[in-house]
Amino acid sequence: MGQLTIEGLSKVYGEVGAEGSLLALSNVSFRVPDNRFCSILGHSGCGKTSLLNIAAGFETATAGSVTVDGKPILKPGWRNTMIFQDYALFPWMSIFQNIAFGLEMKGVDKKERVATTGHFIKIVGLEGFENKYPHQLSGGMRQRVAIARALAVQPDLLLMDEPFAALDAQNRKFMQDELVRIWQQEPKTVLLVTHSIDEAIRLSDYIVVMTKRPGRVKDFIEVDLSRPRDEDDSGYLALKRKLRDLIHDEADDR
Amino acid sequence: MSGGKVASPMASTKPTSGDDALASSPEKRGFSRAMVPLGAWVMRMVTALPNLALLILFVLAWQFASKVWIPSIDPHMAVLMPAPTTIAVTAAGMIVSGELFYHLLDSLRREAVAFAFSMTAVPLGIAMGWWRPVYNQVSPIMEILRPIPPLAWIPLSILWFGLGDEQNEFIIFLGIFFPILVNTIVGVKNIDPSLIRAARSLGASQFKILTRVVLQGALPQIITGIRIGLGVGWMALVAAELVGANSGLGFLINDARSMLRTDIIIVGMLTIGVVGLLIDVAIRVVGRRLLPWSLVLSR
Numbered sequence: 001m002g003q004l005t006i007e008g009l010s011k012v013y014g015e016v017g018a019e020g021s022l023l024a025l026s027n028v029s030f031r032v033p034d035n036r037f038c039s040i041l042g043h044s045g046c047g048k049t050s051l052l053n054i055a056a057g058f059e060t061a062t063a064g065s066v067t068v069d070g071k072p073i074l075k076p077g078w079r080n081t082m083i084f085q086d087y088a089l090f091p092w093m094s095i096f097q098n099i100a101f102g103l104e105m106k107g108v109d110k111k112e113r114v115a116t117t118g119h120f121i122k123i124v125g126l127e128g129f130e131n132k133y134p135h136q137l138s139g140g141m142r143q144r145v146a147i148a149r150a151l152a153v154q155p156d157l158l159l160m161d162e163p164f165a166a167l168d169a170q171n172r173k174f175m176q177d178e179l180v181r182i183w184q185q186e187p188k189t190v191l192l193v194t195h196s197i198d199e200a201i202r203l204s205d206y207i208v209v210m211t212k213r214p215g216r217v218k219d220f221i222e223v224d225l226s227r228p229r230d231e232d233d234s235g236y237l238a239l240k241r242k243l244r245d246l247i248h249d250e251a252d253d254r
Numbered sequence: 255m256s257g258g259k260v261a262s263p264m265a266s267t268k269p270t271s272g273d274d275a276l277a278s279s280p281e282k283r284g285f286s287r288a289m290v291p292l293g294a295w296v297m298r299m300v301t302a303l304p305n306l307a308l309l310i311l312f313v314l315a316w317q318f319a320s321k322v323w324i325p326s327i328d329p330h331m332a333v334l335m336p337a338p339t340t341i342a343v344t345a346a347g348m349i350v351s352g353e354l355f356y357h358l359l360d361s362l363r364r365e366a367v368a369f370a371f372s373m374t375a376v377p378l379g380i381a382m383g384w385w386r387p388v389y390n391q392v393s394p395i396m397e398i399l400r401p402i403p404p405l406a407w408i409p410l411s412i413l414w415f416g417l418g419d420e421q422n423e424f425i426i427f428l429g430i431f432f433p434i435l436v437n438t439i440v441g442v443k444n445i446d447p448s449l450i451r452a453a454r455s456l457g458a459s460q461f462k463i464l465t466r467v468v469l470q471g472a473l474p475q476i477i478t479g480i481r482i483g484l485g486v487g488w489m490a491l492v493a494a495e496l497v498g499a500n501s502g503l504g505f506l507i508n509d510a511r512s513m514l515r516t517d518i519i520i521v522g523m524l525t526i527g528v529v530g531l532l533i534d535v536a537i538r539v540v541g542r543r544l545l546p547w548s549l550v551l552s553r
């Protein structure tokens with residue numbers, strides 16, 4: 001369950017109307033149906049991180065609301081959990097303990113915790129690494145742990161902040177495919193922030209293109225391409241061209 | 255290091271001296287070309303020396319000075335610098351009689367009691383590192399107290415506690431407390447904020463964040479603080495026992511002074527040194543065992 005509705009969302013940093021205050025988001029509204037994958041595409045400074053932080057409950061909106069199944073998001077928690085760019089794994093916990101952490105916080109009893117953690121370790125392909133520590137893993141594997149840790153709490157909404165930014169190009173593409181595979185196995189409503197057009201097309205059902213400061217919804221695009229997405233497909237290329245034009249308009253008017 | 259790059263040591267036939275060796279050390283290579291093979295030869299010889307060679311040489315020189323050289327100048331002075339063999343015999347006697355362990359255990363007990371009390375620095379440090387208002391209120395007090403050496407508290411503490419264990423423990427406590435406090439605060443402040451965000455995003459309560467993330471994340475730094483603290487405390491302990499105790503290693507060496515037993519003094523000093531080192535090593539080993547993930551501690 002997890003229909004995401006963002007309604008008239010605005011965010012001002014600093015005192016509203018005061019000098020030096022910054023309008024980061026202006027009247028952003030869109031809707032993502034249950035278990036669909038939505039990317040927010042835009043240049044840095046378009047407020048996409050603010051949007052994600054509000055959806056994660058780390059920041060409060062100046063106006064408007066973010067709701068999941070009609071319930072407003074007011075604070076961070078497992079219902080709207082986030083996957084971070086730098087993975088944010090607990091270095092003192094083994095891979096198993098990292099993935100089980102959220103379940104423990106949720107109050108899941110030990111037996112179920114072990115079973116669920118084992119299930120997600122299998123899904124992200126980390127069998128045999130349960131007792132390793134994060135510093136012993138490569139970047140891609142750490143990202144798998146982060147994905148498993150977030151999925152294990154069974155969130156209504158999964159938020160991702162440029163999750164593959166720290167990976168090299170080869171690994172990034174591979175992990176994008178992996179994310180799609182994992183998501184197809186464990187469907188969730190996903191909101192992902194990226195500045196990569198290819199990443200957005202490869203992953204998403206919907207793409208929200210944002211304008212530069214203040215961030216507004218410039219276009220809301222439904223991606224009607226079959227999965228797995230083929231880079232050489234004419235539909236893919238047409239969409240890529242369209243997105244590039246939308247994005248380039250924004251880069252020019254600095 | 256540079257040995258492989260220079261000419262064969264056989265080419266050098268010049269006699270060597272310490273000054274030459276310094277002048278042609280690898281850092282000064284190129285300064286004088288003629289000295290390069292010589293310097294390399296010296297470096298190779300030094301590298302080839304067995305470990306502890308210098309220490310053995312030092313002990314032998316000490317033995318010679320105590321037994322032959324100083325007595326030949328003034329036999330009365332010989333007592334000021336007992337020979338290593340004399341010290342070894344004294345040490346063996348003190349170990350067998352249990353005297354050394356009696357004093358050592360008293361010192362260790364005081365250090366342990368003071369350490370137990372100084373662990374209060376951990377919750378205080380976490381509170382100060384986590385809540386800005388707590389830090390703002392408490393840190394001025396701490397900043398005034400911290401630079402006062404534990405030894406400066408000895409006169410006041412004798413008036414407060416009298417001579418004995420409590421007074422000693424108080425001085426040691428002051429030595430251990432502040433390093434743990436300062437390191438705990440630093441450890442808390444240095445925790446990656448995204449770890450705290452991740453914990454909140456996974457549904458952790460404020461209390462769980464403090465116990466499972468903040469405390470755990472600060473632990474390597476806290477252990478570093480404990481290491482430094484126990485070292486400072488150990489030094490303070492000896493000083494406290496010098497003036498305010500009738501047992502312990504500090505008392506032992508001060509008591510021996512009044513009887514001109516320099517051999518006992520040196521046995522006591524060596525025990526203090528060796529035990530201090532062992533405490534340090536033990537904490538490092540325990541820290542690495544308990545926190546295998548910590549890059550700080552495995553360094």
